[in-house]
Amino acid sequence: MPDFKLPFKLYIDASGDGLGAELHQVQILNYNPVEGSICLISRQIEPTEARYGESHMECLCLVWDLEKLNYFLEGCVFEVITDCTSVKSLSNMKTPNRNMLRWPLPNNIDNPPYVPEEAFPQIPIEGISVTDLNNTFFE
Numbered sequence: 001m002p003d004f005k006l007p008f009k010l011y012i013d014a015s016g017d018g019l020g021a022e023l024h025q026v027q028i029l030n031y032n033p034v035e036g037s038i039c040l041i042s043r044q045i046e047p048t049e050a051r052y053g054e055s056h057m058e059c060l061c062l063v064w065d066l067e068k069l070n071y072f073l074e075g076c077v078f079e080v081i082t083d084c085t086s087v088k089s090l091s092n093m094k095t096p097n098r099n100m101l102r103w104p105l106p107n108n109i110d111n112p113p114y115v116p117e118e119a120f121p122q123i124p125i126e127g128i129s130v131t132d133l134n135n136t137f138f139e
Helices: 052-069 085-092 126-128
Strands: 010-012 018-029 032-044 078-082 114-116
Touching: 032 052, 032 126, 052 078, 052 085, 078 085, 085 114
Parallel strands: 010 078, 078 114
Antiparallel strands: 010 018, 018 032
């Protein structure tokens, strides 16, 4: 069960096949910090999205994940962990292209901190975006 007083970690990844995310949280169990998965989400990409470049795909992944996980993240502290640095620019870009103009970040999310995936090598997020979960939501 998530504790909404503790910060979350949102691991995101996109591939040519799909978008995916893992929402984690570090909780104290028997006086030891344990990072556990709260939920996993993924979806296949649409035919029009297949033409996007890697940077656009990762930004789309972030926007889609924040929209789907809004219940967990609204009003909570969290950080985004990704293998693509271009998602940092989504929240502070001065002249977005026309595709990204249609991807507004939710109003309640103000510049979450981004952490490179190399800081957390133990979490294999790559499999979530390439595994076909048939657009399902696991909790």
